[in-house]
Amino acid sequence: MPASESTALAVTEPPSSPPAPPAAGAEATVAPRTVAPRTSAPAVAVGAADAPSGAPAGAGPSRRRPEIETLRAAGGGRRRRPVPRWLRRASGPVLLLALWQLGSSTGFISAQTLTSPATVVTTAWDMIKDGSLVDGLLVSLRRVAYGLLFGGIAGLVLAVISGLFRAGEDLVDAPMQMLRTLPFLGLIPLLIIWFGIGETSKIVLVSLGVAFPIYLNTYAAIRDVDGRLVEAAGTLGLRRLELVRHVILPGALPGMLVGLRYSLGVAWLALVIAEQVNADKGLGYLMMNAREFLQTDVITVCLIVYSLLGLATDMLVRLLEKGALSWRRGFSGQ
Amino acid sequence: MATRLLRPVTGSADGEPRLSGDLQPTGDLQLTGPERAVAVTEHESSxxxxxxxxxxxxxxxxxxxGLxxxxxxxxxxxxxxxxxCGKSTLLRVLAGIDLDVAGAVSVPRRRAVAFQEPRLLPWKRVWRNVALGLRGEDARGRVLAALDEVGLDHRVDAWPLTLSGGEAQRAALARALVREPDLLLLDEPCASLDAxxxxxxxxxxxxxWERHAPAVVLVTHDVDEALALADRALVMSDGVISEDVAIHAARPRRPADPEILALRAHLLELLGVPTPAAS
Incomplete structure (x- = not known):
């Protein structure tokens, strides 16, 4: 195989210029020679009747000497010990943190604006020790969990109804599409009037935020299931419920999980708003309390906890995706 | 063989298969389920x-x-x-997928389809795909036997997306076979495979086919494939079957058989591709 020989050669050889050196290039030129007669075959047949088949390269006047390129195997020549990916990924945040600490230590950032990372760490430790952080966290987690549960179920059920049935689509989809344009955070005054300032209004707000992304993505995913698969499954004698269970819902699962991830982001957002408007416990309450006393360290700790929670839930869904969608062989980046 | 009549519900349910071709408006008979929306008439037929x-x-x-x-x-x-020309449409009618038709169609209750694309559910492992909709005891045992028969016993637990084109098509064939169909409908099952x-x-x-002996309707555009496999080659044009060519050559068929060669030229000419041998 001349082709594989010449690439194998090119890998071991330093980048040689187009006019190849005699010893190594003798084999490298084999490849173009076998190619050239084929591409210029008509010209040979008409003009050079005296030159039979295996004519040497460059014999005919019409034959152009091809420009030779040396191909290198990817990463073959320079194999360094790679820096672990997580370390490379961590370098950005670490740098940012270092700058922040530097700014605080030099007094460039005043403690009233933003406390130093070191103070944040000690404050967090204090808040863990006295239990206020854990208490607030549990209250907030509970609100999000209930909101996700109720909102998720509502979005899912509505999406299945309008995804599976034409009548359901007519009945459900139009109102949902209209309501989705409503900025749900603007409903807080109404919710307080309806449900008071207790837990209910907060859970309802989170539920509202969660329901729409789940609904929209699930509905679209159901309608996006490959009709040919549904048809084929139909010829196998599946009953309607089996069709939904084995074909339509699994087919819609990737879209559903996208909806879930999106709705988790919205859930934390709704929670922050709900807890800051009116609360007597929870993370948002801790923050509002800290504001009264200009405790930027406490506020920062709460913000970090919020973002860690968002990160954790996102990772949870990713893990779920990995498990549930292991059959997929999609493009995973280069 | 238990055969049932697929026909618009408006027909009289007198138990007698009406094959006289009374054209009736079919309304909205669009359901694809073979168990629904058709007047079922069991009858013994040759x-x-x-x-x-x-x-x-x-x-x-x-x-x-008027086919x-x-x-x-x-x-x-x-x-x-x-x-x-409508050959795939005819196959879909026979499969019971397309019931928006007029006329009388009777097909076996046990029928299976293999399409040009394998149409395996990518989220179910190969054997689960074959087992889909299978009822009765020891489904897995029957599935494994079918997969063994098509030479896929080593890919039983594989994900469909990891199969090669040929393997996927064989899995689709196993899925059709495991239902022990009396009628096997093949819609260009080899068209997307390499030579x-x-x-x-x-x-x-x-x-x-020789082992299970179902009736087979194979839709294909490949004359050689038809000549290698079929007892009869039907040519469809203008909405009807315009030509019915019996192939008597002994099996296994040899492409160089003079009878096969003559039929090949004949069929190609019917399909509008005259060959030097025919002209």
């Missing part, structure tokens, strides 16, 4: 497939117009025709 006066319109244009077709039990019929895999697939189809 034919596996009996179609009379079939008509199927798409937007006012009749793709199938008659009879397929005997265990007979292998190849359906040839230029693209767009070598196609030959192997055709040999497999011939082998399975």
């Amino acid at each position: 034919a596996a497939v009996e179609v009379r006066g079939l008509r199927r319109e798409f937007g006012g244009r009749a793709v199938i117009d 008659d077709l009879t397929v005997a039990p265990g007979e292998f019929v190849a359906l040839l025709g230029r693209s767009g 070598l895999t196609r030959l192997r697939m055709q040999a497999l189809i011939a082998d399975l």
